Amino acid sequence: MALSARAQAEHGCFYLALAGGSTPQALYRLLASDEYREQVDWSRVEVFFGDERYVGPDHPDSNYRMARETMLAHLPIPPGQIHPLDTQQEVRHAAAAYARLLQQRLPQNEQGPVFDLVLLGMGDDGHTASLFPRTCILHDERLAAAVYVEKFKAWRLSLTYRTLNNAGQVWLLVAGANKAAVIGELQAGRGEGYPVAALRPQGELNWFVDRAALGGGAAP
Ligand code: 6PG
Numbered sequence: 001m002a003l004s005a006r007a008q009a010e011h012g013c014f015y016l017a018l019a020g021g022s023t024p025q026a027l028y029r030l031l032a033s034d035e036y037r038e039q040v041d042w043s044r045v046e047v048f049f050g051d052e053r054y055v056g057p058d059h060p061d062s063n064y065r066m067a068r069e070t071m072l073a074h075l076p077i078p079p080g081q082i083h084p085l086d087t088q089q090e091v092r093h094a095a096a097a098y099a100r101l102l103q104q105r106l107p108q109n110e111q112g113p114v115f116d117l118v119l120l121g122m123g124d125d126g127h128t129a130s131l132f133p134r135t136c137i138l139h140d141e142r143l144a145a146a147v148y149v150e151k152f153k154a155w156r157l158s159l160t161y162r163t164l165n166n167a168g169q170v171w172l173l174v175a176g177a178n179k180a181a182v183i184g185e186l187q188a189g190r191g192e193g194y195p196v197a198a199l200r201p202q203g204e205l206n207w208f209v210d211r212a213a214l215g216g217g218a219a220p
Contacts, residue, residue, distance in 0.1 A: 015105075020066065027119075103143070112163060122172060124176075130149065142160060
């Protein structure tokens with residue numbers, strides 16, 4: 001993957017944040033397949049997570065477990081370069097610890113840690129990572145934060161806009177007819193209320209939207 005090679009040439013390592021949920025699973029399996037595995041120097045990749053459900057690493061809802069099973073367990077990434085969020089400690093402490101880790105491991109600019117690539121999904125309410133509508137994390141200036149999501153009656157951990165928008169590239173992976181209403185609103189310029197609409201990375205924002213989510217239109 002050219003992006004990883006460019007990052008590794010520029011600053012020695014490719015700093016990647018993975019998306020959770022179900023949409024990216026096909027991509028993760030592809031990256032771990034015989035056809036693609038050799039196209040990346042995985043020994044110089046550092047893997048982080050855009051967000052995590054506040055559950056154990058082996059829980060069926062864990063994004064880390066999903067990424068481990070679909071991709072990470074099948075790639076030669078040094079274990080010390082895979083950084084799940086630590087959901088075994090108190091949730092706010094876990095967020096603060098992750099923010100410190102980002103400051104220790106990633107290249108920095110005046111805004112903070114700089115990812116080369118952040119993969120994100122979008123929910124049918126226009127959330128991305130765990131930046132849900134009408135939650136306080138949308139205004140959080142820290143690098144990562146804990147957020148209680150009423151609709152799930154559950155805590156989550158997430159990178160904030162400050163970190164997401166400081167990335168070199170953000171790729172939004174959106175699939176499924178249940179996303180078509182939000183995509184349609186975004187295309188019509190009426191999407192400003194959705195958390196996903198506030199993604200403005202310093203570099204590129206690329207949308208990868210399947211036909212079902214496009215509802216027959218063109219990408220936003
Ligand atoms: C999560 C994700 C979340 C996800 C969207 C879309 O932890 O669930 O980070 O932001 O990307 O909810 O989920 P699907 O890909 O399952 O539709």
